[in-house]
Amino acid sequence: MRYFLALFAVTCVLVVVIAGPRGSASRKPPIEIWNDMDRQLKLRPQAVAGFAGWQDGRTSRQWVQGTVPRHASIQVRGTEVHRFQDHPAITGREIGKTNFVDVLPVPVTEQLMARGQERYNIYCAPCHGAAGDGNGVLKKFGHGAIPSLADELRVKHPDGYLFWVISNGSPSGLMGSYASQVEPEDRWAIIAYVRALQLARLGKPEDLPEPLRASLK
Ligand code: HEC
Known part of the structure; x- marks a missing residue:
């Protein structure tokens, strides 16, 4: 037993000494028991390939003609908007400013509402x-502190702020x-639907168009 304990202690110390410093910075090469393929011959993307690359010297290939970016641009009121663009539909803010847009920048259609309802019910x-x-x-299941989206504070939030919350989460996390x-397109659809939910809870009969008001009685 004594030998076992001594051997066990030595093994522990050895394991810590050899494996412990893995990941720490040092100029000396580490002792590698399993090198996990840390070092291997490879070509880095967007680099000059030298002798090993393609004939044009690049390590990556150029796009095939007609390639569509993974995030294709979106159409907003007839104009093409790219995802890297400073545009309210992408940022939820006024162009060149940090102010949130008050009203969603996309037209509210029946199609948008239906999409918003579907996405809202999922997410x-x-x-x-x-x-x-x-x-x-x-x-x-005990998740407390989930606010109603129809309380005064949330009704008063500008649409751009709701966009920010969906994009980044709530300020408290x-x-x-x-x-x-x-x-982004679906975030606006959800926001349009959230506004409809708010109206459904807080709207007054006067908010309805005349012909529909009669049907309430
Ligand atoms: C996992 C649960 C969960 C889901 C899913 C969720 N939320 Fe929330 N949401 C919360 C909680 C919790 C808060 C309160 C956060 C806080 O007080 O900071 C909140 C707060 C909000 C607020 C208020 C933020 C504010 O500052 O007043 C809005 C608006 C909101 N959610 C919209 C949405 C929308 C739209 C979706 C769907 C895309 C969504 N939430 C999905 C849990 C959730």
């Missing part, structure tokens, strides 16, 4: 509830970002 309803009242299914799941 937002589990927390904020199908009616936007904050009573989503997650509440039943309690709600995460949905930028990777929801494309």
